[in-house]
Amino acid sequence: MSANLQRRQFISLSTVLAGLVATAGPLAPFLSEEAWAREVRSLNDAQAATLVAMMRTIAPHDGLEEEAYRLVSRAVESMIGGDEGLRALVGGGLDALGPHFASQAEPERVAALRAIQDGPFFKFVRVQTLFNLYGSPIAYAHFGYEGEAFSKGGYLTRGFDSLDWLPDVPLEDSGPNPARAGR
Amino acid sequence: MATIAHDDSDAVVIIGSGAGGGTLAHELTRRGIRVVLLEAGTRQSLQSFSQNPGEAFGQLTWLDPRTTSGTHTVLQDYPTLPSWTAMTVGGTTVHWTAVALRVQASETRARTVYGAVDGASLIDWPVDYKELEHYYDLAEKRMVVTRTHGNPGLPASAHFKVMYHGARRIGYKRVHTGHLAINSQPADGRGMCIQQGFCVQGCKTGAKWSTLYTEIPKAEATGHLDLRSGCRATRIEHGADGRANAVVYRDKDGVEQRQKARIVCVACNSIETARLLLLSDSAKFPHGLANSTDQVGRNYTRHTAGFIWGAFEKPVHFWRGTTLAGIVEDEIPHNPKRGFAGGYHLELAALDLPSLPLAGFPSTLWGRDFGYMMDHYDRLAGMLINGEDMPMATNRVTLSSTVRDRFGLPVGHLHLDEHPNDAAMRAHAQRQGRAIYDAVGALRTAVSRQTPAAHNMGTARMSLRPEDGVVNGHGRAHDVPNLFVSDGSALSTAGSANPTLTIVALALRQADFIAKEMSARNL
Numbered sequence: 001m002s003a004n005l006q007r008r009q010f011i012s013l014s015t016v017l018a019g020l021v022a023t024a025g026p027l028a029p030f031l032s033e034e035a036w037a038r039e040v041r042s043l044n045d046a047q048a049a050t051l052v053a054m055m056r057t058i059a060p061h062d063g064l065e066e067e068a069y070r071l072v073s074r075a076v077e078s079m080i081g082g083d084e085g086l087r088a089l090v091g092g093g094l095d096a097l098g099p100h101f102a103s104q105a106e107p108e109r110v111a112a113l114r115a116i117q118d119g120p121f122f123k124f125v126r127v128q129t130l131f132n133l134y135g136s137p138i139a140y141a142h143f144g145y146e147g148e149a150f151s152k153g154g155y156l157t158r159g160f161d162s163l164d165w166l167p168d169v170p171l172e173d174s175g176p177n178p179a180r181a182g183r
Numbered sequence: 184m185a186t187i188a189h190d191d192s193d194a195v196v197i198i199g200s201g202a203g204g205g206t207l208a209h210e211l212t213r214r215g216i217r218v219v220l221l222e223a224g225t226r227q228s229l230q231s232f233s234q235n236p237g238e239a240f241g242q243l244t245w246l247d248p249r250t251t252s253g254t255h256t257v258l259q260d261y262p263t264l265p266s267w268t269a270m271t272v273g274g275t276t277v278h279w280t281a282v283a284l285r286v287q288a289s290e291t292r293a294r295t296v297y298g299a300v301d302g303a304s305l306i307d308w309p310v311d312y313k314e315l316e317h318y319y320d321l322a323e324k325r326m327v328v329t330r331t332h333g334n335p336g337l338p339a340s341a342h343f344k345v346m347y348h349g350a351r352r353i354g355y356k357r358v359h360t361g362h363l364a365i366n367s368q369p370a371d372g373r374g375m376c377i378q379q380g381f382c383v384q385g386c387k388t389g390a391k392w393s394t395l396y397t398e399i400p401k402a403e404a405t406g407h408l409d410l411r412s413g414c415r416a417t418r419i420e421h422g423a424d425g426r427a428n429a430v431v432y433r434d435k436d437g438v439e440q441r442q443k444a445r446i447v448c449v450a451c452n453s454i455e456t457a458r459l460l461l462l463s464d465s466a467k468f469p470h471g472l473a474n475s476t477d478q479v480g481r482n483y484t485r486h487t488a489g490f491i492w493g494a495f496e497k498p499v500h501f502w503r504g505t506t507l508a509g510i511v512e513d514e515i516p517h518n519p520k521r522g523f524a525g526g527y528h529l530e531l532a533a534l535d536l537p538s539l540p541l542a543g544f545p546s547t548l549w550g551r552d553f554g555y556m557m558d559h560y561d562r563l564a565g566m567l568i569n570g571e572d573m574p575m576a577t578n579r580v581t582l583s584s585t586v587r588d589r590f591g592l593p594v595g596h597l598h599l600d601e602h603p604n605d606a607a608m609r610a611h612a613q614r615q616g617r618a619i620y621d622a623v624g625a626l627r628t629a630v631s632r633q634t635p636a637a638h639n640m641g642t643a644r645m646s647l648r649p650e651d652g653v654v655n656g657h658g659r660a661h662d663v664p665n666l667f668v669s670d671g672s673a674l675s676t677a678g679s680a681n682p683t684l685t686i687v688a689l690a691l692r693q694a695d696f697i698a699k700e701m702s703a704r705n706l
Contacts, residue, residue: 059540060554110550117547126549127541134557135237135537143560145502145536148234150387154377155503163341165497166348166623173347173359175329175336175367178375 042080042087047094048073053102054094055129057109064142072132079128093121187219187409192443194219194409195697196430197450198416198459201274202686203670204450205394205402210694212407216701219442220399220408221432223415223451224271229396232385236535239384243278245270249454250583253599257633260546265597266485267635268452272412273395275452275637276683278383280507281391282530282569283328283364284680285319288312289517290525290571293676296517297524302602303573304482308675309647309656310689318688326364326392326687327371335367336360337376340504345495345564346531349619350511357512361530364392364684365505371397380533382506414440417592419447419463419472419666427472427666433590446697446706450670450690453483453639457580457672458595460643460653473660476649480580483597484677485636487570487605490532490543491613492629493620494559501533501563509566514615515679523607526679527570529616536560545632556629564620567634568612572677573602580642601633609633638682643672657696658689665706669693 043051051073052066080086094101097112104112116122133139140147149155157179187194195211197204200222208220224243233239245268251258257265269275289296291308299305323331330336337360339347350358365386366375376390389396402408413435420429420441427447434440449456457480463472471479509531516526534543539560544553556563578600582593617628646652649661658673660666669690671682678685700706 058549058553059557060551061558106551113550117549123546126546130540131537134540140536143536143557145560146500147535148381148384149379149503150234150377150381154379154388156376156378158503159500160340160378160380160504161338161344163344163497163499166344169339169344169347169360173336174339174343175360177338178368 040078040081042077043091043094046099047091048077049102050094050097051076051090051125053109054097054113054125055133057106057113058126058129059133060106061142065138068133068136068138068142071136071138072129075132076125076128089121089124093125184403185217185407185409187217189441190443191217192428193217193445194443195446195448196221196442196444197448197669198430199274199450199452199670200272200394200399200410201269201450201452201670202276202394202683203690204448205273205276205398206687206690207448207450207669207694208408209398209402210691211697212402212405214698215405215407216698217407218402218409219444220402220410221414221416221430221442222272222410222412224269224412226272226412227277227385227395229385229387229389232387234381234384234387236384236537243269243271243385245452245455247588248586248594250586250594250596251599252596253578255599255601255633256545257635258599260632261635264635265599266454266639267637268454268639271395272399272410273393276393277385277395279393279637279683280382281364282507282510282681283323283326283362283684284528286678286680286685287515290676290678291315293525293571300524300573300604302575303604304576305574306644306646306651306675309645314692315688318692319684321691322684322687326684327366328684329361329363329365329367330359331362334370337363337365337367337505337508340378340508342499342501342504342533342564343509343531345493345499345623346509346511346566346619349623350529352622353615353618355511355513359510360508361510363505363508366390373397376505378504380502380504380506415590416451416459417462417590419449419459421465421467421472421663425467425663427663437590446665446667448667448669449643450668452670453642453672454580454595454597456668456670457642458582461582462592468662473643473653473662473666475662478644478649478651478653480642481576481578482574482641482644482652483578483580483599483639484572484574484641484674486638486677486679486681487527487568487572487608487612488634488636489568489609489613490631490634491566491568491616491620492543492556493564493617493625494556494627495562495564495623495625498561499564500561501565502535506533507531507567511619514612521611523604523611524573525571525604525608527568527608527612528679529612529619530567530569532565532567534565542634543631544629548629552629555627559626566616566619568609568616569679569681570608570612571679573604574641574676575600575602638671638677640671640674640677640682643668645673645675658693667693667697
């Protein structure tokens with residue numbers, strides 16, 4: 001991926017993240033848009049690889065490109081920034097999973113994570129994974145989510161009622177479709 | 184728009200501009216009564232509503248922290264957001280899904296009809312249901328509710344087809360596209376629904392009723408409303424006579440102001456309403472205003488809630504179309520044979536892609552089972568349980584002993600345990616919901632646990648006796664004759680209906696009462 005494209009993705013993702021982070025309440029101060037746009041490395045390579053493997057175990061999507069997970073991992077690194085407490089939590093948690101976590105078979109990775117799922121490290125990584133992974137343009141494309149439709153006139157004429165594997169609903173239990181009026 | 188002087192002691196001060204406060208402001212100002220409307224949030228518009236789900240959430244939501252205690256799973260699944268309330272002009276009517284349902288007559292007599300339920304603090308409403316019905320009619324007409332008063336229903340979406348046929352196949356009879364305060368055709372100077380699916384981000388067509396662009400502009404047009412947005416009320420003061428006489432607040436620059444008042448109406452959504460009363464302690468009311476019987480903040484109810492998801496083989500595209508345009512009404516009536524008191528609705532529900540993972544599933548669901556559901560994102564159908572929640576005196580809002588807001592005031596603390604009745608009801612509803620999806624060929628189903636409450640009720644409830652609640656049947660404080668509660672806090676019990684229509688109906692009724700008492704010089 002070219003440096004330019006990478007940067008553009010960071011920036012478009014940062015817009016998504018700025019909104020999502022507002023939902024994180026106490027986590028919000030950890031990540032500003034500026035912090036995100038800079039590439040901050042706060043984990044070593046082994047830790048970063050373990051983090052990506054952990055995210056893939058929490059939210060496994062075989063067809064979803066690795067880059068989607070790497071972006072989330074970088075978001076977490078940016079969030080850690082200079083926060084030593086957070087670095088200890090995340091770095092320490094990743095180290096404790098061991099150097100071979102990323103190369104372990106999935107059932108072993110799941111078992112390792114089940115054992116720590118009630119602790120603060122797992123909770124933090126899970127929330128960050130879910131917050132960040134599905135808000136990215138890569139995820140929208142992958143999962144087929146079309147997003148807002150106001151700018152296109154809504155879904156009224158763009159398939160809100162198109163489903164051919166069940167019969168229509170009788171009028172008395174629904175209502176007239178304005179898009180079909182006069183037909 | 185009026186400008187009312189800070190020392191004008193003839194003004195009615197309403198705190199909060201949502202369903203209750205916004206409606207009340209319109210009803211009083213159209214009678215020529217001057218109103219100061221304080222709103223902590225900023226004013227958005229159809230143009231400014233963000234279409235980025237995360238950003239929209241930040242734009243409309245009360246994000247100040249709250250502390251929690253208790254054993255409820257909602258505290259584990261949503262630690263930073265046990266309750267989802269709004270902070271914006273229009274309040275929760277900006278982010279609501281516009282489900283406009285009536286509380287049932289039997290639900291307003293919960294204690295009598297259900298009998299004593301262990302651990303629950305049920306009471307009957309001190310309101311005549313016939314009278315309430317009259318105000319429901321007025322509210323439905325004003326809000327242009329579908330399938331009432333000749334308003335057509337919304338058309339069936341692909342998503343609703345799945346719910347409809349599943350529900351019919353397992354024998355449900357009362358299944359339709361819902362009673363929604365959303366224009367199915369142009370009305371009230373507002374356009375019709377174009378099936379955007381972005382209801383909770385703020386409806387950019389204005390087809391969905393919100394006080395932001397209905398009641399509030401109408402109140403402004405009377406020339407009697409002074410709306411002050413970005414203003415956070417911090418204390419209600421009273422005189423030696425025990426009557427409320429001023430509201431202290433921080434203006435948009437953080438500067439402390441004091442607005443004198445003839446009458447004070449609190450409509451800040453249950454947690455903040457209780458918090459404001461508790462913050463307003465004095466020598467006369469050492470435990471908080473209107474709290475002589477230690478009832479402020481108690482009996483906090485939400486609805487028994489939770490998502491049910493079905494994954495199908497073929498596309499549903501559930502994000503296309505009005506978010507909650509579908510309902511099953513067969514489980515509303517109280518029927519103890521099901522093993523719990525009260526009843527519930529099943530309501531169609533979709534979530535946008537970024538919100539579904541955290542909002543739609545329990546924190547314990549991760550890995551392949553979670554991935555499977557997300558992989559079927561375009562083939563999912565969803566519904567939300569909305570059922571009566573048992574009030575408990577110990578489910579309670581108090582002031583936090585550890586966390587303060589930016590003005591140095593303790594934030595609200597929420598204690599929450601689950602009543603066994605709620606768990607039994609949810610389990611029943613989850614079984615029924617899964618059966619609905621199985622009946623139309625679901626590959627797999629999944630459920631959430633309790634979701635963050637967008638419906639917050641009961642913390643200043645209406646009661647006949649002061650020892651059972653905070654306000655009387657008109658929302659007037661038992662302790663303070665010119666202090667009113669005008670939001671969902673006043674609901675005596677939760678019922679199974681989404682609360683907004685009831686809040687509006689009670690606000691219309693309260694406005695009649697206040698206006699009458701003012702002209703009789705009793706207030």
